[in-house]
Amino acid sequence: MSDLMARRAALLGPNVPTFYDDPVQIVRGEGVWLYDAEGRRYLDCYNNVAHLGHCHPRVVAAIAQQSARLNTHSRYLHEGILDYGERLVAKFGHGLSQMLMTCTGSEANDVALRMAQAVTGKTGLIATDNTYHGNTTAVAQLSTRRPPIGGYPPHVRRVPAPDSLAPLGGSTEAQAAAFAANVARAIEELEAAGHGFAGLMLCPIFANEGMPGLDPGFLDATVAVVHRAGGLVLCDEVQPGFGRLGSHWWGHERLDFAPDVVTLGKPMGNGHPVAAVIARPDIMAAFRNAFGYFNTFAGNPVSCAAASAVLDVIEEEGLVENARDVGAYALDLLSALRHPLIADIRGLGFFFAIEFAREGVPDGAFCGRVVEAAKARGILLGRVGRAQHILKMRPPMPFSRANAERLAETLDQILREMPA
Amino acid sequence: MSDLMARRAALLGPNVPTFYDDPVQIVRGEGVWLYDAEGRRYLDCYNNVAHLGHCHPRVVAAIAQQSARLNTHSRYLHEGILDYGERLVAKFGHGLSQMLMTCTGSEANDVALRMAQAVTGKTGLIATDNTYHGNTTAVAQLSTRRPPIGGYPPHVRRVPAPDSLAPLGGSTEAQAAAFAANVARAIEELEAAGHGFAGLMLCPIFANEGMPGLDPGFLDATVAVVHRAGGLVLCDEVQPGFGRLGSHWWGHERLDFAPDVVTLGKPMGNGHPVAAVIARPDIMAAFRNAFGYFNTFAGNPVSCAAASAVLDVIEEEGLVENARDVGAYALDLLSALRHPLIADIRGLGFFFAIEFAREGVPDGAFCGRVVEAAKARGILLGRVGRAQHILKMRPPMPFSRANAERLAETLDQILREMPA
Incomplete structure (x- = not known):
């Protein structure tokens, strides 16, 4: 293990994230189990990428077969992306009928931000603090806890996320209105500063903030504020999507609001790098006409085969x-x-949170x-929250x-x- | 075909790039050949992603086997990323001994830009005009021909690329000095505007500009200008890398200069979404310590197995x-x-360009x-250049x-x- 850590330090440099003080060397996965190099097995209660279980044979077979037949870009016509995409968008309401494929959730969120900018002609963006929407420059600016070189960009504002331990507005009842009021204030600031307001990005279960307990309708006032200001609600479904909540296929369905754009990632290919943006046709057209977007690997037949197998298994099993x-x-x-x-x-389907605090801290x-x-x-677990004080189980x-x-x-x- | 185009329009929206007035429906690939739905075969002279040939059995087998064994993130220890990365960085000189993996060349370039910003503490970036380094917000700002919403960012300057038809400075002899002088002027402008200068990104064969004929040493004056100003040379090897030039493994070796950072992409996994940034340890440390970078899919065991098989085949065949x-x-x-x-x-190994002009236009x-x-x-070909007037064959x-x-x-x- 120390040999591997030394090799990592030499090859990858410092500050490369690992799990655990003494990281495990995982060599094999099967279903809910991961196995380390000494043959110890771990119950994986953390990894939402291996949505169907590790190494699901249907996905492995789909990848193997399509890799042997064709793997090329989407500038040629192929039924794979159409068969998959038509099936995927059929799982959405609210006019969310079009798809743009990427390779990672970060790329999907990076596109979603530009969709809001294309529709509105404005640049201002709002996200919750202590969140994470990915690792590209533009997306990291939403959420970084360390200031970017050159300082935080002035067109991005952060609002406090809803919180179970210390609800916004001082009480669970006041929280929804307080969140909406903070978003309204951020919009005013962006407009006053000349950036204008393009969109609000959020995870519909606020997963990285620790999945605070929220009732359906929680975001109604916020969505109204965003739409009144002409902006878009960009819904990052990378964590709650694909049925994890049990009650619904998508997180926004549980809170019962209509997002303008939805982004998907992690579980979409059960580990194969595939992600997507789902949007209304008016929004997709604004983006597609404003930016000449092409992504070499995205939507290739192998990615679509993997993603289709994921839908098959979710439904059949x-x-x-x-x-x-x-x-x-x-x-x-x-x-x-x-x-x-x-x-x-608290829990929603297969997303559980246990919050630890000492006298409210x-x-x-x-x-x-x-x-x-x-x-x-x-047992493999993770943690989240503004103080990393919440056990995260997926x-x-x-x-x-x-x-x-x-x-x-x-x-x-x-x-x-x-x-x- | 028209049915597929209608389905694409309905699902993907407008302005989604396709090749050809009447796009082909490719259903199978093998070696240098692609086959359409009617069984017609095409000699692929364009696609540098299928570096080893389409559906190379060694890569297919590597992906299939590793997908069945383990596919998870790099926060656990795994030998795959270390075995691959050590082998890859051994192919570089100039102290380029560390690696950061991503899923796409766009993500790799997005990181490279931040490496320059982390090292210098400045934000200013320079790229050549009419180039393309990828599709994230930050990277697209280097190269977009359509202004981003909110206008071109002031911390990015573009300089004219070297050109075979109309050399900078008026002659082939004057071009190297003229290019360096333009970079020096852009640096001065960035410094005068308060952004400071972080780095220059370029493709070492200027592939998207049409691969103008350039002699070794062409960039010496430019590299000196960049380094004198404290900036980094960010070398986008997504197109020339992995031996395509025949004479060398990497494009910068042919021009005989020392980049500070190299990015890799397209051919790296023969179609599997995998890409990387190669940098000196001082640069990697500056980035890793300034930004908390993690990429869920990047460096997973399947990507590393695919990329390792690519190296195997390049060497063995x-x-x-x-x-x-x-x-x-x-x-x-x-x-x-x-x-x-x-x-x-003109040509370099398996990269050919035929330039068409009418009386110099x-x-x-x-x-x-x-x-x-x-x-x-x-036969499948592409085109590039400031007026899309150059046949591109890879x-x-x-x-x-x-x-x-x-x-x-x-x-x-x-x-x-x-x-x-």
Whole structure:
């Protein structure tokens, strides 16, 4: 392990993110399980990329077969992108009937920002603080915690995200109006500064902010504010999309609002690099006519075959229903956990959050110890939130009741042994 | 075909690029050949992504095997990225010993720009006009021919690219000094405007500008200007890299200069979405410490397996030597073409350019007719240059003498039948 870390440092340089104080060397994956070089197995409760489970044979076969037949760019005609895209956009309402494919969620969000700019002719963008929408220059400017070289760009404003521990406006009831008011103020500032307002980007479950508990309708006032100002609501579905919430295919359906643009990524190809932007035709036309966009790898037949196999398996194996049913079962089990530092336990389908706080103050250090302890017991978890104080669990979609029991029992053991 | 075009328009929106007035529907690829839905075959002389030839069985097998074993992110340790990266950086000199993986050349260039900004603490960037370095917001700002919403960003300056037909400074001899002088002027402007100077990005063969004929040493004065000003030379090797030039593995080796950062893309995975940035350790550290960069799909074991197989095949099949030998043979054949509008015929390994001009004025329309006529005769070509007046030919690396003869004979027939 130390040999691999030394090789990484020599080849990749400093500050390359790894998980865990003593990172694991994963060599094999199958379903919900990952295996390290010593043959130890880990229950993967973190990785939402391997949506169907690691190395799902249907996706592997689709990639292998199409790679052997044709893999080229979309400037030639091919049925693959059409068959896939038509099937994908059929899963959206609100006039979201057109698709632009990219290779990564970052690229998709980078396009979505320009769609808002193309439609409005303005540059101003708003995002929530402590969020993350990707790694390109333009997208990183939405969310970086370290100022970019040259300072934060003046056309980007950040608003506080909704928060379960410290709700905006001082209470859960006041939070929706407070969030909308902050967005309205940011729009006014952008307009006063001459940038104008193009769009608001958000994750419809605020996943990176720790998935605060929000009721349907939470964003209604905000969406109205954005639309009154002529801007677009850009909905980053990279984490909640493809049925993870169990109740719906897409996160915006749960909050019951109509986004103008939706972006998709991580789970879309079960690990194959494929992502997309879904938009209304008026928005797509504005973007396509304003920018001459082409992406060499995007929408190639192999990516479309992988992404089609993902839809096949979700539907044939009933994985959305599984996320709903087993997700509810798992949330029941997790909700029985007891510890003085647990401030909240919440879940939507196969997305769970356990928030740790000490007298109302987020306890990121404790959360970090739980993650390390879970790894030692063979369970992979992550953490999020403004203080990294929220356990983040996003298991693969075939996660079973037995898997859920193992997760809950392990967390119970860890919390019992871990003093506040 | 018209059915597919209608479906594309409905699904993808307007202004989505296709090749040809009547685009082909490609359904299968093998080696240097692409096959359409009617079983017609085309000699692919355009696509540098399928570097080893379409659907090379070694890459297909590598992708299939690794996809079945593990495909996850680089926050866990894995030997794949280390084995590949160590082998790749060993192919570079000039202290270029570290690697950052991305999924696309656009992402790689987007990172390279920020590397220059991290090292210098300045934001100013310079690129050649009429070039293309990718599709993210930041990278598209280098090269767009249509102004971005909100106007061209003031921290980006464009300088005229070297040109075979109308050399900078009025003559081939004066061109190198003139190019350097233009870069020096742009640096002064950036400094005067308060942005400071971070870096110059260029393709070392100026591929999108039509690969003007340039001698080794052409960039020496420019590199000196950039370094004297404290900036970095960012070398976009997405097109010339991986041995295409026959004489060298990398384009900068042919012009014999030392870039500070190199970006790689298209051919790297023979179609699998994988790309990279190669940099000196001091530069990588400055970037890694200034930005918290992570890319979900980049450097996953499948991408590394595909990219490793590409290196295997290039080496085992002697493809660089093939590009050198067959490239020289093909250039001889092409050089025998005669037509009143041919202004120049040039080539480097498996990268050929035929420039069309009418009394010194670029003739893009004629070049377009040649591309269409070649398609009708079963050969796929592209075009580039400030007036799209330069035939661009980048065949797969196993291109044979017989393939070269077919290309030259077909072009000869076309040109004989096409009045000036």
